Amino acid sequence: MRIRVVDAFADRPFTGNPAGVCVLDAGDWPDEAWMQSVAAELKHAETAFVRPSAGAQAEWDLRWFTPTKEVVLCGHATLATAHVLATDGKLSGKATFATLSGVLVADVADDGITLDFPLNLPSAVEAPEGLAAALAVEPVEVYATGALNDLLVVVRGEATVRAVVPDYDAIAAITRNGGLRGLIVTAPGEEYDFVSRFFAPASGIPEDPVTGSAHTSLAPYWAERLGRDELVGYQASARGGVVRVTPSGDRVYLKGQAITVLDGELYV
Structure with a gap:
């Protein structure tokens, strides 16, 4: 085969x-x-x-x-x-x-x-216990992502996203206890409209290099915050990758x- x-x-x-x-x-x-x-x-x-x-x-x-x-x-x-x-x-x-x-x-x-x-619209939630320690950064906002089943964690800036030092055991515990797939960490970008990283150790993915599905929630969040629909995101993993996003109704491209x-x- x-x-x-x-x-x-x-x-x-x-x-x-x-x-x-x-x-x-x-x-x-x-x-x-x-x-x-x-x-x-x-x-x-x-x-x-x-x-x-x-x-x-x-x-x-x-x-x-x-x-x-x-x-x-x-x-x-x-x-x-x-x-x-x-x-x-x-x-x-x-x-x-x-x-x-x-x-x-x-x-x-x-x-x-x-x-x-399908677009997954974020909705604000309380940060679970231990989240800041698991990421080694302080969240500014935390959102649920509906059917996507992740937590969307907003931090202060691109440098903070890049500074995340994940405690994979702690993240796995948080996501398992919450019935979640993983954690998305995001902030405004410097060269790009926004940057992100994605962690899902409980699903066998410690850090995902570029997560298309996570952008189904990142797109509507940043479109509302930045006031425009056509955006370019960069996932700031070691490999890195660019995702161009356009939310439209209940869909995202x-x-x-x-x-x-x-x-x-x-x-x-």
Whole structure:
């Protein structure tokens, strides 16, 4: 079985967020334990499995697995999947994917791939106990992110985001106790409109390099705060990556580029 590793939200190799992509034949899904084992073997934040859809609502069925669990929404692995299908000549222009988050759309163009995702509007909440200590920075505001199931933590500035020294055990405890996926830390940017980092150790992702799904809440938050809709975010991980965002009603458009860095054979 052919497998690719794609750097998503990246304009050059070894930046952005790497994702595994397995393009399957039509028919039943492989055993879930096998898909989870493949994701654990690759050890990337997500591995995507895609197959031609037998249903009428979408052209493709798409699932995502971290090294430890299946997730309901993933931006960078969706972008990576669209890139692989386009590279293989299996799609041009728009493609639709049936997922656990409903039907998602990817629009492939020469200047990048635009994802049409559900918007997750933040709502203010109290900071959980131990949050400041877990991040080694003081939160200014804390928000729930609805179905995204993260905490959005706003801090004072870009330098503060970059200064976060995560206590992964403490973050894992906070997210597990709150039934959360992870923590988004964000602030106004200097070169970009906003910057962020993302931590989800309880999901097998200590720090995610670039988190497309997190931008479904970052986009409406910063659009309201900055007073405009077309924004550019930078995820300030060690690899780094740029995500262009445009909230529109209950949807948000995420745009980025992708590069295949590995193309190989998975022996099963």
